[in-house]
Amino acid sequence: MQFAFRNEIEGSMVKSMLGRHGISRRLLTKVKFDGGQIMVNGIEKTAIYRLEKGDLVTITVPDEPDNEKLIPDDVPLNVLFEDDHYLVVEKPAGKASITGSLHPTGAMSNAVKGYISRKNYPNQTVHIITRLDRDTSGIMFLAKHRYAHALMVQHKFRDTLEKRYYAIINDGDLPDSGQIDLPIGRRDDSIIERQVRFDEKSKNALTSYVVTERKNDLALLDIILHTGRTHQIRVHFSHLGYPLVGDDLYGGNHDLISRQALHCHHLQFLNPFTDEMVHVELDMPDDMKNLLK
Structure with a gap:
């Protein structure tokens, strides 16, 4: 390029x-x-x-070679936005964002690798900008070459990146809107779980939300992540006493849904190559919609 x-x-x-x-x-x-x-x-x-x-x-810039360690999956990919530099796709619940040593296939990285292989793009390396937990559905953001990835890390463009999520909690006394400004760090007794903690092992974490609907003793939240800590939304609302419906890792259960009711529905970013603001929306999946019917 x-x-x-x-x-x-x-x-x-x-x-x-x-x-x-x-x-x-x-x-x-x-x-x-x-x-x-x-x-x-x-x-x-x-x-x-x-x-x-x-x-x-x-x-x-020389073309990026194929990563032979990443196995392509020949599966359909729902592309929400694409240009020469960026790719925005839908990740279904139950699918990991990246491969692991025990699971070399079946992740979104494998699906994207299969997509760019079928398209025979000159750059064959997968660059993930934003990822989602395995059981979170919604929008994933990727770069199609290393320069596009590097630009989105710079403050000028990173600060334009906005992700919004739908989450469902059990209704209660949570105010109709608010901000949660509580630091998050890893639990000392777990390599997976995070918690609100106030020491040198934590990092600042800021979440804002609006309650958009209350129905069936549940509340639908529209959430903006201002920081990107692991499990941030799940940890913040669990700490307040409102674990996400279906989130058995942080105090919920599977009585109503088999996974945490969390979905990334909105992405916006300033495209460094066109100087245009890109907006992508993705409807809430049926398993979350059914909770509110």
Whole structure:
């Protein structure tokens, strides 16, 4: 792939100018040794070349090879948004986001690998930007090449990323809206569970919510994650005494539904390549809808 940038600082090195545009040293190394190219005003140059103001720098990034350790799954994939740089797909409940050593197939990463293999895209590496717990359904966000992934990590674009979730809890005295600002860390006696804790082992976690419906002694919440801690929504509401329906890890049970009633229904982000805000919506699945009927 090729990307072009106009230099704005007199005397800047090529590598410094590209760094301001999110091209990392690691990616420059790939360009240097794996078949890429740097051109300044149509002439090949090195990364330490000194630029004049207004110079046009074009960088050719080598294609990313197939990861042979990731096995492609030939399964349907519901694509919600796609361009040359990003891919947004639906993850059903019960499917892991990434493979594990004991389960080398059956995850979303395998399904996406199968998709990009069938499409014969030049970049065959799967770059997951946002993942979901196995039993959480909804929207997953991926990059189609390493530069697109790196840009979404930068504050300028990461801060535009918004994920919203539907969750169902047992109705009670929870206010109609609010914010939960409580730090989260791993439980000392578990490698899986998290908890609200107030020590050096925790990280800040902020969740906001609105109750959108109360029915059948249940409450439907529309939740915004302002931070991305593991199990954040599940831990925060369990700590308040409102575990998610079906979440037996954090105080719920399977009397009404066989998994935690949690679904990522909204994703928005500023596309670094088009400077347009992308909005993706995904309807709540039937197993959660049926709870409210």
